[in-house]
Amino acid sequence: MAEEPGPGTGVAEARVECYSGYTYAQEPRAFTWQGHHYAVAEIEARWRTPQGPAFRVCTDTARRFDLHYCERKDRWTVETKE
Numbered sequence: 064m065a066e067e068p069g070p071g072t073g074v075a076e077a078r079v080e081c082y083s084g085y086t087y088a089q090e091p092r093a094f095t096w097q098g099h100h101y102a103v104a105e106i107e108a109r110w111r112t113p114q115g116p117a118f119r120v121c122t123d124t125a126r127r128f129d130l131h132y133c134e135r136k137d138r139w140t141v142e143t144k145e
Contacts, residue, residue: 077141079130088116088132096141101126119144 077096083089093102101122108119115134121127127144 074131074140074142077130077139079132079139088134091118091120091130094128094130094139094141096128101128 075096077094079088079091079094081088081091090106091103093100095101101124103120104123104125105121106118107121107127110117112131115132117129117131119127119129129142129144131140131142132138133140
């Protein structure tokens, strides 16, 4: 999956590793964004958008990101929250 910035949004695609128990994208565990791999240390918030599940995460390097999964496109996007 390409990691390209969204058009003027500050949002980019990412590769996300997630736990999928009874449903896909139940809980993100790690992600790769802009060539860097981040482990998710904590999920601070989770919610559902019309497109699919979303998560605010804190990484093992203390950075915060919002991860959004678009079920229709089968695509993850990431947005920095710093």
